[in-house]
Amino acid sequence: MMDAVRKILLGLICMFAFAACQQHFAADPPYKGYKMAPYTLKGLRFIPMNVEQALHYDAVGIASHYEANGAMGAIGQRLHRHQYYAAHRTLPLPCVARVTNLENGLSCIVRIADRGPYIAGRLIDVSTAVAQKLRFHNNGLARVRVQVLSVGDGPYKRTR
Secondary structure: OOOHHHHHHHHHHHHHHHHOOOOOOOOOOOOOOOOOOOOOOOOOEEOOOOOHHHOEEEEEEEEEEEOOEEEOOOOOOOEOOOOOOEEOOOOEEEEEEEEOOOOOHHHHHHHEOOOOOOOEEEEEEEEEHHHOOOOOOOOOEEEEEEEEEOOOOOHOOOOO
8 A cells, every 4th residue: 555655656746747747838939030120129229139140149147037927028938927038128039048047057048038127227128937936036137147048930940
């Protein structure tokens, strides 16, 4: 009887551990190619980098987190707090990047699916789920390294 209980408990532990390791990206948007059009916000003009520039992007700066729970992101998809997404002012959309918290070494793979942050001195905004995984949700800000791994989806996807 105890062996059966142990097997069930071990199975449940493995199942929860596996579920915790899953990446929760936002769903692929209904568009083709990349979103790289220049845009203007509050009188400031932003010109996204091209695919080649983005594939070599490796920057250090301040990350903040935001919650766009259910809101439509710049890429044209709904963003939810449990997904691993981020916002960047000039990377082409979509991108996949590694965000590493330089204070504790934790990293997370995110999908750049939105625009922002628009606060001076901030490099990237990440979802609540990412901030929790990188353990800076309670602090609000963290010094991070952002490295682009790929740009685009499907047949348009380009990797480093």
